[in-house]
Amino acid sequence: MLSVNRIALGIILIFLLLIPHIASSYVVYVAVLAILFSMLTASYDLLTGYAGPLSFCHAAFYGFGAYTSALLTLKTGMSFWLALPISGIAVFLFGVVVGYPALRLRGHYFAVTTFFFGHFMYLVFLNARDLTRGPLGLGGIPPPDSIFGIDFSSLTANYYLILIFGILMVGFLYALVNSGYGRLIVSIRENEDLAEAVGVNTAFVKVMAFSISAGLAGITGSLFAHFFRLLHPTTFAWMTSEMIVVMALVGGIGTLVGPIIGAGVVTFILEMMRFAPELRFIIWAILLIAILIIEPRGLAGIFARIRGGI
Amino acid sequence: MEIFLLQAGNGLIIGSVYALVALGLNIIWSITDIPDFAQGSFYVIAAYVAYFAVTLAGVPFLVALVLGMCVGAIMSFSCEKFLYRRWRERTFRLAARTQLLCAIALFFLFANVANALWTSKAKIFPAYLKGSLLGFSYMRINVLLAAIILFLVVYVFINKTKPGKAIRAASMDLGMAQVLGINIDTVNSIVFIMGGALSGAAAVLVSPLYSVFPTMGDLPLLKALVVVILGGFGSVAGILICGVGLGVLEALGAIYISSAYQHGYSFVILLLMLLLRPKGLFGRV
Numbered sequence: 001m002l003s004v005n006r007i008a009l010g011i012i013l014i015f016l017l018l019i020p021h022i023a024s025s026y027v028v029y030v031a032v033l034a035i036l037f038s039m040l041t042a043s044y045d046l047l048t049g050y051a052g053p054l055s056f057c058h059a060a061f062y063g064f065g066a067y068t069s070a071l072l073t074l075k076t077g078m079s080f081w082l083a084l085p086i087s088g089i090a091v092f093l094f095g096v097v098v099g100y101p102a103l104r105l106r107g108h109y110f111a112v113t114t115f116f117f118g119h120f121m122y123l124v125f126l127n128a129r130d131l132t133r134g135p136l137g138l139g140g141i142p143p144p145d146s147i148f149g150i151d152f153s154s155l156t157a158n159y160y161l162i163l164i165f166g167i168l169m170v171g172f173l174y175a176l177v178n179s180g181y182g183r184l185i186v187s188i189r190e191n192e193d194l195a196e197a198v199g200v201n202t203a204f205v206k207v208m209a210f211s212i213s214a215g216l217a218g219i220t221g222s223l224f225a226h227f228f229r230l231l232h233p234t235t236f237a238w239m240t241s242e243m244i245v246v247m248a249l250v251g252g253i254g255t256l257v258g259p260i261i262g263a264g265v266v267t268f269i270l271e272m273m274r275f276a277p278e279l280r281f282i283i284w285a286i287l288l289i290a291i292l293i294i295e296p297r298g299l300a301g302i303f304a305r306i307r308g309g310i
Numbered sequence: 311m312e313i314f315l316l317q318a319g320n321g322l323i324i325g326s327v328y329a330l331v332a333l334g335l336n337i338i339w340s341i342t343d344i345p346d347f348a349q350g351s352f353y354v355i356a357a358y359v360a361y362f363a364v365t366l367a368g369v370p371f372l373v374a375l376v377l378g379m380c381v382g383a384i385m386s387f388s389c390e391k392f393l394y395r396r397w398r399e400r401t402f403r404l405a406a407r408t409q410l411l412c413a414i415a416l417f418f419l420f421a422n423v424a425n426a427l428w429t430s431k432a433k434i435f436p437a438y439l440k441g442s443l444l445g446f447s448y449m450r451i452n453v454l455l456a457a458i459i460l461f462l463v464v465y466v467f468i469n470k471t472k473p474g475k476a477i478r479a480a481s482m483d484l485g486m487a488q489v490l491g492i493n494i495d496t497v498n499s500i501v502f503i504m505g506g507a508l509s510g511a512a513a514v515l516v517s518p519l520y521s522v523f524p525t526m527g528d529l530p531l532l533k534a535l536v537v538v539i540l541g542g543f544g545s546v547a548g549i550l551i552c553g554v555g556l557g558v559l560e561a562l563g564a565i566y567i568s569s570a571y572q573h574g575y576s577f578v579i580l581l582l583m584l585l586l587r588p589k590g591l592f593g594r595v
Binding site for chain 2: 054101102104105108109111112113115116117119120123124127242245246249278279280281282284285286288289292293296297
């Protein structure tokens with residue numbers, strides 16, 4: 001059974017590595033979007049899939065990271081290689097500040113609060129014109145500086161950079177959820193009161209899961225900023241947060257692999273429907289409802305069923 | 311001072327619209343545990359139907375209002391009957407997630423259907439009444455009056471009738487209500503019909519003041535969700551007070567603090583409230 005998974009993983013990896021050589025630059029752009037969204041959903045899964053609370057503000061952290069990194073390189077002339085970790089850490093700390101009060105709330109209270117936090121951050125991106133230039137968009141962001149003699153002005157080099165970061169992030173998350181700390185996180189999802197009763201510092205673990213998830217979204221945002229080199233507040237509006245939730249749930253949360261597959265599938269479906277911009281979200285919503293009717297656990301549930309699981 | 315009163319009055323009126331949507335959301339949420347985002351799109355469709363009824367068929371505004379309420383009610387009822395109900399038997403966490411996801415998908419769906427059918431261009435809803443009182447047009451005052459009447463109707467229905475009693479029982483303890491012979495399918499249908507009708511009414515009432523466009527449902531939906539949480543689920547009067555209060559605070563904040571962040575104040579209020587009084591201002595039923 002495991003070998004099937006490994007072969008599938010290997011095929012996907014080889015395919016991803018080959019994309020810039022076999023496909024047009026348009027496909028490469030779509031693939032970059034798919035990888036970025038995979039990173040977002042995978043980091044989102046750490047909080048919602050493993051720790052439990054349903055959150056609707058992932059795009060806010062994504063945007064915070066993107067703007068931090070872009071502004072650091074634009075205003076202070078900092079190198080991308082320094083701006084990337086700094087924006088990751090900044091968003092992580094921001095996650096602590098937001099997560100500490102917000103995570104005292106449970107269930108729908110928390111969900112709706114994050115929803116509004118997402119919207120609030122969008123308003124900040126839109127209205128802090130001195131920094132973000134608001135609805136005009138922040139342009140002229142430099143591409144990553146060359147390092148080890150690799151020049152990042154070409155699309156292919158940028159693609160590999162993002163792919164490598166994607167693999168690193170997924171690897172990190174995989175190691176994290178399979179560590180002892182990962183089991184602490186899961187214990188909160190399964191029974192928060194019991195976990196607390198047996199001595200788990202649930203408040204700390206939850207805030208950590210929230211902040212790490214946020215920090216990783218910030219790093220993804222930094223990669224986004226330096227790849228597309230143009231930021232606009234609507235990219236980080238609540239629609240994007242919803243999209244991340246939907247992608248993760250379509251794939252099947254709490255599995256790490258599910259959300260990544262979900263992100264890939266949804267990105268490609270949405271791109272394939274570019275021919276009919278008006279119908280795009282209609283077809284997409286109908287597809288989503290159809291998936292829910294067939295298997296509410298998402299694609300992961302469909303695979304489990306095909307392979308003879310429950 | 312005049313500006314203050316005018317702006318407070320406008321806040322009162324827009325707040326009553328939030329409260330209407332919130333009332334429907336609140337009843338649905340407290341019975342079925344679904345934050346029914348889809349209400350935001352029933353709002354849009356109801357407004358468009360009323361707009362076409364008035365401009366194409368030339369019906370009086372009151373008929374258009376009833377028509378909008380019927381459209382909202384039918385859509386809401388069908389979505390519950392054919393979609394949400396399907397997952398109710400699943401384990402709690404899966405059911406909650408699936409229903410929420412479905413609600414978001416429906417919201418996307420209908421908002422985009424409106425966009426595809428009628429384009430994103432705002433349509434001007436013809437004024438149905440001229441004249442004004444103390445600087446407020448009669449149409450604005452009507453919104454407030456209609457909201458008060460609808461709140462009274464819902465209040466009487468919930469507190470004084472037999473189906474209302476069943477709804478209250480179901481919101482307190484669903485399992486026990488079922489044991490005592492309350493048909494939960496019927497209760498669900500009733501609350502969704504009420505929710506849809508309230509969203510439709512709010513939409514048609516507000517359309518002549520602003521205009522009709524595909525994303526008109528976004529902000530009322532967001533604000534209504536805040537109001538539900540602020541009101542702490544359950545109490546009908548609490549929803550009205552919170553809705554109107556939020557509308558007034560926002561309107562005043564827009565002139566005295568900054569209008570750019572007008573739609574962000576609700577978040578700040580919500581966060582403060584959740585930290586200080588996590589049970590909501592008016593507690594559970």
